Amino acid sequence: MRNSKLSRRAALGAVAAAGATMAASTFARPALAQSGTVTWRMQALWDGGTTPQKYEEKFVARVAELTGGKFKITLFAAGQIVPAAQAFDAVRGGAFEMMKTFDGYEAGKIPSFAFTSTVPFGFAESDQLEAWFYELGGIEMARQAYAPAGLHYIAPTVYGQEPLHSKVPVRKIADLAGKKGRFVGLASTVMGAFGVSVTPLPTGEVYSALDKGVIDMADRGDLTANFEAGLAEVAKYVIVPGFHQPTTATSYVANRAAYDKLPADFKAALAVAAREVSGALRQNILVNDMASLAKYRAKGCEVIMFDAAEVNAARPKAMDAWKTATKGEALASKILDSQTAFMKQLGLLT
Secondary structure, eight states: OHHHHHHHHHHHHHHHHHHHHHHHHHHOOOHHHHTOOEEEEEEOSSOTTSHHHHHHHHHHHHHHHHTTTOEEEEEEOTTSSSOGGGHHHHHHTTSSSEEEEOGGGGTTTOGGGGTTTOOTTOOOSHHHHHHHHHHSSHHHHHHHHHGGGTEEEEEEEEEOOOOEEESSOOOSGGGGTTOEEEOOTHHHHHHHHTTOEEOOOOGGGHHHHHHTTSOSEEOOSOHHHHHHTTGGGTOOEEEESOTTOSSEEEEEEEEHHHHHTSOHHHHHHHHHHHHHHHHHHHHHHHHHHHHHHHHHHHTTOEEEEOOHHHHHHHHHHHHHHHHHHHTTOHHHHHHHHHHHHHHHHTTSOO
């Protein structure tokens, strides 16, 4: 009987110990989470009220939801904290913790960024570019590119083509020569190779530059976002698909010191929310593209469906421009080699 009681006591003790261990593993959180909420500020690429900005609202809401309301990101539209061109340095310096950006804006300083944003005449489908990021080491290489600047690349938002908006008709590649255009990143190098005089304006300045005749044509955003920004009023030719940017990746990027202080579950929430928003925005764009084209036509715009044969014939010249854009930098060359190898596997390149 005594042995039975001892056995029962031992068993209860074991259960209690196991329960304590389970409670510790289940409820223990890093001190940051225990002490209360974390509050960040984030500046996005887009104007308030536009469709892409609404998806950034979904992103910050999802992060809050995944962390039980303990990770709050206050969202600002493009230019609300600092001018768009200053966001990189502002986040780097800790003025605010996070930005949504287009890596190509800084490609002049960091050549790798030319390839983590878009590949003109390259990946034809957004799933192909996203697969490169998630399955072939693209995110890790993007993080290597950002690390020396004291920044952390969280994840991309990947979607399809961005159209070319023009004040003059562009029906073949030869029509580009002698025109003035707004392009950034790798597109600026490639379009320059086809004779375009390139001006890398911030997104928010595209409307006024077209309106005033400073440029003849521009890349800006997807069809819906560009219609919402009023481009149908200032550029009466819409060229699709956008061979200069057949697929697109914008980026969630954080100050590295601020990111490193986050508990693991908060970091995971950023990654999960980013990938969810990427897919959701892409599907929204897919559904709305045809409706947007009808709206452009209703505004008196001509929609030019660009000949795929023209794109294929021009690709070798574009590929030469890709190599030029690496500037011989080791990481940029590694990224380009990885992408071209995948494009060959996909049958896009021979």
